[in-house]
Amino acid sequence: MESTDLLQSIPAQPQRQDSVSEQMADLRQVANRLGMYDAADAIGQMFETESLGRMKYGCHVEAEIEGIIDENCVLDYGRPEECIYAKPGMRREQCQYWRVIDASAIGQD
Numbered sequence: 001m002e003s004t005d006l007l008q009s010i011p012a013q014p015q016r017q018d019s020v021s022e023q024m025a026d027l028r029q030v031a032n033r034l035g036m037y038d039a040a041d042a043i044g045q046m047f048e049t050e051s052l053g054r055m056k057y058g059c060h061v062e063a064e065i066e067g068i069i070d071e072n073c074v075l076d077y078g079r080p081e082e083c084i085y086a087k088p089g090m091r092r093e094q095c096q097y098w099r100v101i102d103a104s105a106i107g108q109d
Contacts, residue, residue, distance in 0.1 A: 003034065017091045019057065021047075058101045059092075061085065069101055 016023060024047045031040035061083065062068040073083075073092040080086035085095055092098045 006034065017093060019093050056101045057092075057098055059095075059097055060099050061097045071101070073098060 024043060028040050028043045031037075031043060056071065059070040059073050062070070073095070074080060074086050075083075075090060075092045075095075080088050080090065085097060
């Protein structure tokens, strides 16, 4: 079966709401499964997918003003009303301020 036919035979899936790192790690596995080994290797080199799952994320809303990066989100506690960026039904991964914590920026080398 041609690769184009194979891709066309895969049913469209609903949008995932998990983290980009989890999606990239899965995409690498898909590329390997489809025989796209060079693409899988490129994804691994660009995004270091082995370590993506271990990356820590946190809320950066107060990072620039207060220097605080919170490892939790108001959405974790079901309190979106406590943040001007949070909305009911939203996942923290959808927020522009839920980003990777740079350990060196917060003094945790």
